Amino acid sequence: MSKQKPSLPKGTRDFGPEQMAKRNFILDAIKEVFQQFGFQPLETPSMENLSVLTGKYGDEGDQLLFKILNSGDFLAKTSEKDFQDGAQRLLPKIAEKGLRYDLTVPFARYVVMNQHDITFPFRRYQIQPVWRADRPQKGRYREFYQCDADVVGTDSLICEAEIVLMIEQVFQKLNIQDYTIKINHRKILQGIAESIGAQGKDDSPRDGSPRESDLLVALDKLDKIGLDQVLQELRDRGFTEEALKKLLPVFQLEGDESSRLHHARETLASSEVGKQGISALQQVFSLVHDLGSSGEKLAFDITLARGLSYYTGTIFEVKVNNASMTSSVSGGGRYDNLTGVFGMPGVSGVGISFGVDRLYDVMEDLDLFAKESLTTTQVLLVNFDAESEKHALGLLSQLRGAGLSAEIYPEAAKLKKQFAYADKKGIPYIVVVGAEEIRTQQYGLKDLKTGTQEALPLEAIIQRVKQ
């Protein structure tokens, strides 16, 4: 074994004690809210059969799947011809498993495999890492956590309203105040597409006429490229000038949520499906109020598209307004047919996903992490010599027995070193146990924040530290 400088695979990270404490603060807030809303935890394996993963995320997604080499002699099933035919031909013979790409497809697989044991409507949450062979860049990693909550087996709009409430409560716990929950409905987009002449069916061969998906893809870029470029892209994709003229009022809705919804309904008057979408959103707004929220964070955004994903109903996206991060920190929506691809049609569901890494960056940016959030020892017992050590070990047990997190410096090192240890580890209190202290049973409690020291009996020390 040669000595080597070890390194991390690109796009991956270690999380040391400080980052872990901050990440756990975020994850605990999310978990608590999920549980309060009746969601139950689920975990699925990191590896899935490639037959489960492939074809669910589009061609690009398939490329980004991490594939796991079959164990043992992975060439056993291959021939020289496979090799000559290239990577894509060889792949299925040497790799049968891949790493989870998101939490949605594994959830759909779980629902299908356990459909006879699950009580529907099924509310599950899942907090686990996912892997994508994306090009690593700032804020984009190859391994990152997703935090998803979904309700499947009902199309009740109460679930949509509860998602709004959950977002509000998570952000309240995280003390993020200036944010917007954008909301739209896929049927509204479908109505717009219809009314501006996107007649091509997404699942039939292209015949030159623009499709609903052309509208979605272009709208999705609005934030990045602006209205003019979006219009140009729509032109390039085959929409007529007349169609674009019809589209313009859509970008010019004004007034509060309810009047904008009202105007949108007028604009879409000719589209039955569009009006259904508007009605659904109006109901969601009303249910949010019934649930006791002012709904002031909720913003109807008729241009919100959420890409080409499987959504069919309400869609959500959350942005923090006063952070340097401009991308969304949370998103979700309703889908009609999550499990259809695994042979179980007709299961409607709605879900929300929080991006831990992005929330982490936002909270750092806004300086929202509490200084005391570090998971650390509360009391360090100083180690003087063998005799005081013996006595200190007894005190240590009593401190821990009182529910405190405590440790003794394991060696009788120089005091300076022991104090520096406490300082660097963020330990707030040091207890000094020397011969005199043992005689009087009054131990020196040093508060490292204030620098003060007091001689106190153990009981009083426990009280002080617990405050």
Next chain:
Amino acid sequence: MSKQKPSLPKGTRDFGPEQMAKRNFILDAIKEVFQQFGFQPLETPSMENLSVLTGKYGDEGDQLLFKILNSGDFLAKTSEKDFQDGAQRLLPKIAEKGLRYDLTVPFARYVVMNQHDITFPFRRYQIQPVWRADRPQKGRYREFYQCDADVVGTDSLICEAEIVLMIEQVFQKLNIQDYTIKINHRKILQGIAESIGAQGKDDSPRDGSPRESDLLVALDKLDKIGLDQVLQELRDRGFTEEALKKLLPVFQLEGDESSRLHHARETLASSEVGKQGISALQQVFSLVHDLGSSGEKLAFDITLARGLSYYTGTIFEVKVNNASMTSSVSGGGRYDNLTGVFGMPGVSGVGISFGVDRLYDVMEDLDLFAKESLTTTQVLLVNFDAESEKHALGLLSQLRGAGLSAEIYPEAAKLKKQFAYADKKGIPYIVVVGAEEIRTQQYGLKDLKTGTQEALPLEAIIQRVKQ
């Protein structure tokens, strides 16, 4: 996309709500104890460079590593000759990363990469899955969690004693009562090996004379094959009859821990290193007492070997005595040179690892999981009709605002269906909200365990459920 029956990769599992609740009960107990002893959390990436993993777990371990195919055109760096040369030649050109095999090597890598930022002694805990391409069988999985705690940067035996205390406290929290913490010291085994003529160095070429590792490997099988077969294996490995005669008293130590240690010291009188091992264990026993434990679960087992792992000092293993599971549920020990392989010599450390899956099986076996351990909703609001739903949504917010986990059945389904939902999900209370209840502001609280129903105002319902 063809419709397909989805399946799980062999050796992997889903954890549904009930299993998650039980697993979290175990993990939370372990985490709480780790934190109380001053350990801080660390997480490392699931993927490591193969250069970090390979050669650390022996040849067998290398075979069991899951390798990840390079992303993109994984054949780009290969030639036809590589393919003809076979899997082992091709491998390094198509796979540069592997999945974590344990938590120890990634920890060592972390320590080396962050050595200038870490405050030593460094106490970290790590609870993450690991992956091994083992043949799946009952109780052995290809993905499973490890829970490790290690202190590195000190050789103080206080750390060993604290590990004993941590084991005791974890088992107390889990309510596992009948268990044994076997303890031994690698120097004692080294002393035995010396005194019975194992002179071959483990790292020099075999010259026919038996080695210390021959003794370790044979001893490791004692539980499975019994003393006679172990002696036979030692004979086969080159130990003389005279040597085996010297070995026998080692298996016949009697009396309490202290007298067995005393006898062992006499048996090993000729071995300096052996006596060092005995002294170390005597000190650990004494420190365990200083820490306030009776040490009654601690058993000196001179035959405990813990395989060919990197241990150099004290070794531990925990078995539950009254469970059908006979393998150990926890184990660990001290190592002298964990980080040496990455170019950072002289870092001594000691660690303990808990096996969650095995603890889970033991607790199921002994029926130790609390019936109420399920993470679930506390109150379900029944959904009658649109009017009562609106009122119920307001109540729902108040229940949640009071800190309860609550939900409303999202549709006005048949009452039977809603009650069955509560029953299957293990929800203990149902609140009925009809026209009469809305008028009187007295809602029907049904206790599903007792079957009783009472009309109560919301405040009283909150109090009752909280009890």
